[in-house]
Amino acid sequence: MRDLAMAGDPVTQDELDAVARDHARWVGSGGGPGGFQILAVGGVVLAVYQGPSGTEGAQAELRNRLLPSDLDLREVALPWAVLTGIVGESLDLSGADLRGATITDARLAQARLRGADLRNADLSRSDLRNADLSGADLTGTDLENADLTGARLDGAKGI
Known part of the structure; x- marks a missing residue:
């Protein structure tokens, strides 16, 4: 997956802005947390049902x-969001809202995720070596087989 990411063109700020704008419209139309019905058992999300107008955006x-x-x-x-296989060392994602995001197989060594909302995100098999997760909300986050070697977790919730 890392090879796929490295072989393509990097994401540009304009592309990210367009993705974020369309995604905000999708969330606002019922495709996001407000428009989803979630089936959770013991704090573990088992199923997510999209709202009736969640196809806009x-x-x-x-x-x-x-x-x-x-x-x-x-x-x-x-x-x-679906961020499977993203590569970005030393990224600053401080304060990011990545609730419920799928970030499996990501390469985010040395990323700054201070105060990020990662509740119910899937970070399984991700490289988070030396990442700063201090103050992040990791409640319900899947960290199975994630590499957290040297990661800062002080003040992180849900671990």
């Missing part, structure tokens, strides 16, 4: 993409 999807470290991702709001 587009869900954010950046699969196997290279995110350059100069991309402005602080406080980006991409809840329920």
